[in-house]
Amino acid sequence: MTQAVALLEDLVAFDTTSHRSNLALIEYVEAYLARHGVAAERIMSPCGNKASLMARIGPEAPGGVVLSGHTDVVPVDGQPWSSEPFTLRDGGDGRLYGRGSCDMKGFIACALAKVPEWVNAPLTRPIYLALSYDEEIGCVGAPALIERFLHYDRHAASAHVIVGEPTDMQPVVAQKGATNLRTTITGREAHSSQVDQGVSAIHVAARLVTFIEDTMADLVAEGRVDDAFNVAHSSLHVGKIRGGTAINITARECEFAWEIRHLPSDTFEALYARFEARCNTLIGELNAAGKMLEIVTRPLNVTVPGLADRDNQRVLRLAEANLPAPCCRRAVAYATEAGQFQGAGFEAIILGPGSIAQAHQPDEFVERAQLEACSAFLSRMGQALAEPADSVSGGVES
Template identity: 40%
Template sequence: MTLSLEVLERLVAFNTVSDRSNLAMIVYVEDFLRSRGFRVQRIVDAEEEKAGLFAEIGPSVDGGLLLSAHSDVVPVIGQDWSVPPFKLTRQGERLFGRGTTDMKGFLAEMLAVADAVHARDLKAPLKLLVSYDEEIGCVGISRMKDRLPPLLGRPRLAIVGEPTEMQVAIGHKGKRAYRADIRGEVGHSALAPTFVNALHVAVDFVGKVRGMQKVARDTGARNAAYDVPYTTFHVGQLSGGTALNFVPDKATLLCEFRHLAEDDPEEIEVQLRQAAEAVTAEFPPAAQISLQALAGYPGLSMAASDPVVSLARSWCGGDTTHVAFGTEAGVLSSLGIPTVVCGPGSMAEQGHKPDEFISMLQLNACSVMLQNGAKQVLYRS
């Protein structure tokens, strides 16, 4: 346990908020793993000063265990912290610092188990995946996705260590986010009815999105495992206009939907675009709504009866659950890899909050899970 705390202290000290480079932290993880005999490959982002990382040790065969974590954290600006956010601070059984729960605590335990297995005779490989820009919509792993299949192969099980209080999460919704650029006509407000007001067009589009939510709530697919048991629609931002006496000719809107596995995101996107067309048809030809997809990730849906779910539960002693937040597990699952989400800490209680912390109890439980997994899947008898 001492090693994982030393590693966690180093990881928290890297300010890897998503608007910053993560390369210094990636170098640290690379050096840690290479010194222990791992085969390491950096996955460089062509657009950003960032990178993901894949590492493997053991025989190059199918099976084995894949552990996955993201390197980025959410911002601390505007939050009232009582401890330095990028310095690990221990108070009793709590370890404070940005990312301790989401999700550098799990990453520290990943590296600790890497240290434990590197001197052992392995029958199957341990594979580690570190991504970036997860906090802004799983952007990093989406960019890495095409390069992953030959690297990841066919693990017996993948564990994404997002905070679940060490319960085995077998499902979460998928998500797609959009920017709507809305165009109208500029003019003097004294003649407002003779021009196309871009904000009016935008508000009518918001009404259509709310209508889609009503249909999903009243007649759509349902899954009682979720707090909100149906596909959800959300408008998060709307802006436009320059002055009260001008009819605005431009507006911008950000929206998203989070869909159940039973609902096809492609079909929902078609409906969203049809809604935009229906709105503009009610205005003069100058009205336009241009929808641009920003980010998204697939959902996760594993059967509770799946043998790998039982396997993960046997390692941690946890029950199965569904989580409200999205993870990179959906991407791994879409590559044909049996995947669950299980990690230390509580997203609801600690994730994204000031004075974020992880408890020693949760870290210990995570360590036990990974040690059990290594003994059962990786080590020769």
């Protein structure tokens, strides 16, 4: 724990907010691994200002586990922090405060702290580290990392994945997918006293925003629900809107940013098709009345796939065999890179220290007890990976 906290202090000190480079942190991790005889490989971003990192501890052998984490954090701007966000603070209350302490540098610190132990263990299957960039803005870095990992060594594709997002150290077996979108409505200006001469982009946007909200009620009425999730239906939400120039001018343009978080049993395409149909109806109605209207929607990220509770028995067996009983399998509404790993053919679950309730918050914290639980799990996992692949103690076979 002492080493894990020291590493967490160092990791938090790197301001890896998604709009910044993470290369200083990547260099730090590379140097740390090199001191313990572990080689690492970078996967650079297209802009060259960020990188993901891969490393293997143990033999080049079938099976094993990938410990996956993202290095970026969300902004602190405008949040009422009680202390410097990028300085880890021991609150004296069993909590360690700092941006990323929970989401998700705590998990990375615990994994790095175990490297000396794993290097000296008689592992029969490997432990891989996979650190990504730009998860917080749409899981942008993971696809290239996963593609490279599939060819990292001849057995990499047979490994199983644990994504260390905060889950209170309970295995999460399902997550929603996510897509961020921006819709721009272009109407026609007119003096507001002659409102019929114009097309208010704001009024059209209001109708679409209401439709987006109403769609959720429709999904529930259609029985498209999964009670494993605390929000049991796919959710659609508008987070930002702007438009217009003056009170007495019908707005020529209005723009809103929104998201679709779909259940694993739904698809983004099917839900977006409902919105697209509504847009086409509005355009048709106004054009028929001689009024020009344009609605353009663009995705802000490649859709992050959901994680379905399937094809995960071996990695679940490893996790549950090395966690204190009882384990409670969960589903979560937030998106992670686990769905991307599953889409590439890996068994994947989400399991890490801390609570998602603390993520993205001012005075973000992780409890020491959660770091201790994570460290204990990782030690037991390493011991299991030093046993025969078919061991009843939870080894992961290929």
